Amino acid sequence: MSETRPESREDDSWFSEAQLAEVAPADAMDTLRSPVPTQMVSNGEYMPYPQTEKQRRVETRLAELADSAARDLRMNRRQFLATTGGMAAVFLAMNEVFGPIFKVQPGEMYEPAAFAQSGAPPDLFVFDTQLHTVRSSRNLDNLSLRSIAQGVHSVLNANDLPDALGGVNTPWNPALVGLPNVSENFYLVQFVKDVYLDSQVAVGLMSNNTSAAIPDVAGNRPPRDIRESEIGEFLTAPQTAAVRDWLNTLAGSTRLLAHGQIFPGIPGSYPPDTPVPTNLDYMQWQIDTLKPDSWKGYTSANSAKYDLDPESLMRRWTLDDQQVAYPMYELIVRNGDMLKTKPGFFNICIHKGLSTDAPDDPALGFPVDIPKAAQDWPMLNFIIYHSCIRPGFWMLDALNDVRSGRLRNGVPDILWTTQFAVDSAPFPNVYAELGTIFASCVVTFPTVCAHILGQLLKFMGEDRIVFGSDSVWYGSPQWQIEAFWRFQIPDDLRNQYGYPELTETAKRKILGLNSARLYQLPTASVAAPQGVYKPVPADYAAQMPDELKTLMEFPGFTADNLAQMRARYRAAGGQPSNTRYGWVRV
Numbered sequence: 001m002s003e004t005r006p007e008s009r010e011d012d013s014w015f016s017e018a019q020l021a022e023v024a025p026a027d028a029m030d031t032l033r034s035p036v037p038t039q040m041v042s043n044g045e046y047m048p049y050p051q052t053e054k055q056r057r058v059e060t061r062l063a064e065l066a067d068s069a070a071r072d073l074r075m076n077r078r079q080f081l082a083t084t085g086g087m088a089a090v091f092l093a094m095n096e097v098f099g100p101i102f103k104v105q106p107g108e109m110y111e112p113a114a115f116a117q118s119g120a121p122p123d124l125f126v127f128d129t130q131l132h133t134v135r136s137s138r139n140l141d142n143l144s145l146r147s148i149a150q151g152v153h154s155v156l157n158a159n160d161l162p163d164a165l166g167g168v169n170t171p172w173n174p175a176l177v178g179l180p181n182v183s184e185n186f187y188l189v190q191f192v193k194d195v196y197l198d199s200q201v202a203v204g205l206m207s208n209n210t211s212a213a214i215p216d217v218a219g220n221r222p223p224r225d226i227r228e229s230e231i232g233e234f235l236t237a238p239q240t241a242a243v244r245d246w247l248n249t250l251a252g253s254t255r256l257l258a259h260g261q262i263f264p265g266i267p268g269s270y271p272p273d274t275p276v277p278t279n280l281d282y283m284q285w286q287i288d289t290l291k292p293d294s295w296k297g298y299t300s301a302n303s304a305k306y307d308l309d310p311e312s313l314m315r316r317w318t319l320d321d322q323q324v325a326y327p328m329y330e331l332i333v334r335n336g337d338m339l340k341t342k343p344g345f346f347n348i349c350i351h352k353g354l355s356t357d358a359p360d361d362p363a364l365g366f367p368v369d370i371p372k373a374a375q376d377w378p379m380l381n382f383i384i385y386h387s388c389i390r391p392g393f394w395m396l397d398a399l400n401d402v403r404s405g406r407l408r409n410g411v412p413d414i415l416w417t418t419q420f421a422v423d424s425a426p427f428p429n430v431y432a433e434l435g436t437i438f439a440s441c442v443v444t445f446p447t448v449c450a451h452i453l454g455q456l457l458k459f460m461g462e463d464r465i466v467f468g469s470d471s472v473w474y475g476s477p478q479w480q481i482e483a484f485w486r487f488q489i490p491d492d493l494r495n496q497y498g499y500p501e502l503t504e505t506a507k508r509k510i511l512g513l514n515s516a517r518l519y520q521l522p523t524a525s526v527a528a529p530q531g532v533y534k535p536v537p538a539d540y541a542a543q544m545p546d547e548l549k550t551l552m553e554f555p556g557f558t559a560d561n562l563a564q565m566r567a568r569y570r571a572a573g574g575q576p577s578n579t580r581y582g583w584v585r586v
Helices: 053-073 077-081 084-098 112-118 144-150 188-197 226-232 237-251 279-290 325-334 336-340 367-376 396-403 417-424 446-459 478-486 491-497 504-519 524-530 546-552 562-571
Strands: 023-025 126-131 201-206 256-261 294-298 347-351 381-385 430-433 583-585
Touching (some): 053 084, 188 201, 188 237, 201 504, 237 279, 237 546, 256 279, 279 325, 367 417, 417 430, 446 491, 478 504
Parallel strands (some): 256 294, 294 347
Antiparallel strands (some): 023 583
16 A cells, blocks of 8 residues: 555655655755756656766865855855856856866856856847747647756656766756746747747747647548648647737837748649638748748648648658649749748748657658759758757767767768758758757757757858757747857867867857848847837737737637736746756655
8 A cells, every 4th residue: 555645745756655765855855956957856757867976076066166156245055056156157067077068257156247248248139040839729738848948757758868967857948947837838928028028039930830630530640631730730820920910010120020831732723612722822822911931841740732632631741852842842932022021931941850760761850852952942041940850859869879980071970960961061052950959958968069060060151050949948048049159169079070169250140140141131230229129018918919819819719818827927937946846866
């Protein structure tokens, strides 16, 4: 018989009695309260990995640094670790144990101004090319992407494999630790706060996903048509455009762009009286009605229609598929007049990768379909989201690629990103995007991060890499902006593999200037004196019109809980507690 009390914290876990004897509540055991955990914290679904020797060294050194600085600043250690000085101390401790990964100086522990000086500068122009929100009729409680960013067990690291720091499920964004993983964190009110009030993003690009799965008597199936796809999407094309139009009107300036949705298909019409448009007809409707700024497609999604049978299922596709992809490119080029008002209209943004166990299939991210499409359609820009990284979200596989000794063109062969960088080098209309690929490795696999950035710089150059945060899955983009600005490719890797230095000039290009060129937008140096990018007003939620609320609640969601969402978030604000609500190994 179980010895745990009904509805107790122990009873709520999945641990056996024997396992409970080996763990303890993290919030009770963690006396340090580091901004970044120094040992693995479990949410109760799996046994936490014991603290490693390197993690103990980081923890010990961090405690020493924090005690000394807190004494000097006349505050207690916990107060200090909740400040920017505490984050600087973490960077210093990690650099001492793992090498010079982050740009940080000891003085940053004492002076917020010094921390800010080494961090992202105030005049930095940031264009985030991959942002997400979710319509409020979708329930995304316990979203796996947020779980892995918070440092709790996730299907994305189902076997709880260790990271390069020796930890398991180390949080990517410490600000998310301990917060509830609930749908409200991904709705529009929270999105605006995370991106436009809590980060340096000047311009964002709202993305959407055509990866719908339709519940059926035999399980989930691909959609048959556009209508079915919209029912299963996080955000539809009309919702994406409506959010853009509302926010830009609210700010009185261009702060948000919108993707149109790519649905490849063969030319022609459905039989008369078919109630839904063909894929290409729907893309033309988006052009005529929604005026997309650029396009987003998923070759891995069942979003292509290979016939004119309304009952057939959509299928995956490839960029060089002349049957469905090329007619879609032709349609976009035919509407080239859109470039006069939407200069990024020929930007084709394609999700590629994040498919750990997938075969070398171009529909799933293998990059062999990119060169031919780029060569055959030189007027189009192919912006490859996630840079084709094969490992999905958890970068241990990429670290094993680095350690395997397998080389491609003289550098470690990271599946499939290295091949993408090498094969795309000759094509100036192919770009690498960093969404998730950077977030998933900068904290937990910094060596992998150095190799990826080094290879993209070496083969594609600093002018063909663009920043995307894939937020708000991982919280506000600011932590990624700060980490990217501070990140350095170690000299030993640069010397061994010929990687260029990640200079401040390169960082400025990647974080914003390259995308500004692709979308022909003014950058910070031009915009600031003219007031081109005006702030989003603090009372933005109160100015949300009923029509937009109704549209974002499609289908069937009627409760107006936007104000309550904002109030709950603000109530949880203030100084971070750095508390982990889980279990640690003892």
